[in-house]
Amino acid sequence: MQPSFTFYKNYGDKKQLPVQSNINIPNHKHHDLFIAIKEGSSPGFGSGWAWVSIKMTNNLPTGTYTVVFEIFSATVTSPTNFTFSNRESLIEETNDDGNLNIITFSHDYQTTHSKAFIQFASNGQPGEITFQVRFYGSEYNVSSLSF
Numbered sequence: 001m002q003p004s005f006t007f008y009k010n011y012g013d014k015k016q017l018p019v020q021s022n023i024n025i026p027n028h029k030h031h032d033l034f035i036a037i038k039e040g041s042s043p044g045f046g047s048g049w050a051w052v053s054i055k056m057t058n059n060l061p062t063g064t065y066t067v068v069f070e071i072f073s074a075t076v077t078s079p080t081n082f083t084f085s086n087r088e089s090l091i092e093e094t095n096d097d098g099n100l101n102i103i104t105f106s107h108d109y110q111t112t113h114s115k116a117f118i119q120f121a122s123n124g125q126p127g128e129i130t131f132q133v134r135f136y137g138s139e140y141n142v143s144s145l146s147f
Helices: none
Strands: 005-009 040-044 049-058 063-071 076-080 081-084 089-096 100-104 114-122 129-136
Touching: 063 089, 089 114, 114 129
Parallel strands: none
Antiparallel strands: 005 049, 040 049, 049 129, 063 114, 076 081, 089 129, 100 114
């Protein structure tokens, strides 16, 4: 099912996010990893927050689907040097184009990464969902913060 999804930045140049193969996350074996540099940040919400806007498109047959995200927040100082943060990241501001219906999403706060679940129904037409990944923590204003 993974080839049915494509991910894009939903800000700036709106380029497609390419699959990354140079990321080694201990105790995680992933097929598709994407990196998106933070879009913006704000000192609000106590310790501050940062965000990135993403567009997820799909070409799926009619049915109900669940997309599971594991979200890691990290500072990226070079293409092979990642310092992972022990902070929670959330999916917020979900929106769809009328071909999909967001049913639910939730998060696992017990780990060093966040899990988010978006369940939706497809009517068999190409569709898209836009959402923000939000990071809350003192590293919100680090320029190399990425998701």
